[in-house]
Amino acid sequence: MFVLFNSYLFIFIFLPLTFIIYFYLNYKKLTKVSSLFLIFASLFFYSWWNILYLPLILGSILFNYLISKKLNKFNPKKLLSKKLLLTFGVIANVTLLGYFKYTDFLIENFNLLMHTQHQLLHLSLPLAISFFTFQQISYLIDSYHKRTGYYSFREYTLFVTFFPQLIAGPIVHHQEMIPQFFKYNSTLKNYKNIALGLFIFSIGLFKKVIIADTFASWANQGFDIATTLNLIVAWTVSLSYTFQLYFDFSGYTDMAIGLALLFNIQLPINFNSPYKSTDIQDFWRRWHITLGRFLRDYIYIPLGGNQKGLLLTYLNLLITFIIGGIWHGAGWTFVFWGFLHGMALVIHRIWQQFGIKLWRWVAWLITFNFINISWIFFRAKEWEDAIKILKAMFSLENIAIHPKVAQLFPFLNDYSNIHFSAVFPAIAGDGWTLISIVITFIILLKTQNSMEKLKNFKHNYKTLLFTVVIFIISLFSLNKVSDFLYFNF
Secondary structure (H helix, E strand, O other): OOOOOOOHHHHHHHHHHHHHHHHHHHHOOOHHHHHHHHHHHHHHHHHOOOHHHHHHHHHHHHHHHHHHHHHHHOOHHHHHHHHHHHHHHHHHHHHHHHHHHHHHHHHHHHHHHHOOOOOOOOOOOOOOHHHHHHHHHHHHHHHHOOOOOOOOHHHHHHHHHOHHHHOOOOOOOHHHHHHHHOOHHHHOOOHHHHHHHHHHHHHHHHHHHHHHHHHHHHHHHHHHHOOOOOHHHHHHHHHHHHHHHHHHHHHHHHHHHHHHHHOOOOOOOOOOOHHHOOOHHHHHHHOOHHHHHHHHHHHHHHHOOOOOOHHHHHHHHHHHHHHHHHHHOOOHHHHHHHHHHHHHHHHHHHHHHHOOOOOHHHHHHHHHHHHHHHHHHHHOOOHHHHHHHHHHHOOOOOEEEOHHHHHHOHHHHHOOOEEEOOOOHHHOOOHHHHHHHHHHHHHHHHOOOHHHHHHOOOOOHHHHHHHHHHHHHHHOOHHHOOOOHHHHO
16 A cells, blocks of 8 residues: 555655655745645645545545634634534534544444344545544634634645644644744755654654564454463463554654654654553653643543542543543444543542552553553454453463473472463464563663654764664565554544
8 A cells, every 4th residue: 555654655656756856846946836746745645545535635624724714713702603613613523533433333333222223334434534633623723712823725734734644643733833834944955854854764664564563463363363362372462462552653653753854844752652651641641642632632621621620520531531532443442441541540640649659660560551451452353352362361270381381390280270382373473472572571661762762863874774774674574564553543
């Protein structure tokens, strides 16, 4: 698929051509033409997946731009009419998203509840609809509060469609993006930004095709194919998905940040070592930061935030994270995942009232295991898949241990629930599987994350060699191209 960052067509054809033409037009002082070209290139990039959805995103952009202009022009005395227009705009966006994303889910549940047999529509989810919908809802709300200024349709369209962040974020804010596009320095080739962009893009590409896709094979086998799992394999499956999701999505975000830097645009940081978190609030300050920002600014705070007493604060947290769960996907497992995180934040707030401090390693262990277990519901296609993994993770009835371990620890032979055999055949794994998990833990907990590496970037031969090596290694794995997980959301 051309739309993937991790494909030869994108890396060797679309990206170089777009870069060369964009800066050539700027070199010729055709800055308006260059921005129009970038819009065209972004829409071409988007429509390659399915050109039938091109009118949908264009219609969404035009609709929201017109509503936002109207909101900006409203006389303060007509507050009721202004609120009605905002409400209409938000509902229209949510309805569009809901139609494509949740219609079949609603039909399934209606059939189950009313014992009917209405046919499902089997609608294809338009690429990026979750992201550009939230992005434009935030723009409408900011227009209502007169925080958007009077941007042209060209400026607004580029803000929504800019191809590095269009498909799966970060969920960008107009104030941090639109002014960048039209600064004079942004129109000039910046060799430092090119070096930074290629550096971070290569890291993201490596994360995706080498790390995330390796863990994906074991996670997919465990969730979708294996019928029975033993304790060690079940934990391996859950950790494999926990690592796959992180390296897949943070890899995409790194690549997006790198691509934007090539065009002198700084996208917001979306990840900051979230698996180092020592409490759930800290996790949401580090994980998918731009989504957390949206949920806080446009759902939690408008609901009342923490300004209306403890009970309403807890209720607002639950509502916010259930909405966050639903945003990710149409299924009760996503709703339950959001509920779990909302409840975790409520419990964290209550715990803080007591002022009890845990040892740091204990706090990390509790937080990480909660996150790891909650991801099971996020990944599972059906409840039964989640229960299968969870039962095996906490069952001592079936423990498989490699025969060589028995030679080192003979006393294990005395336990009837332990059998000695190959541990990982159910997920097509081997000894490398366990080694990969250990190495990944060390990388996540003991090394700098990609944004720290970007901040500490040095122009030297060591950095150049590192970039070239991981880029080449990644290129050799592009023959097994796979979608990014967040394309499904």
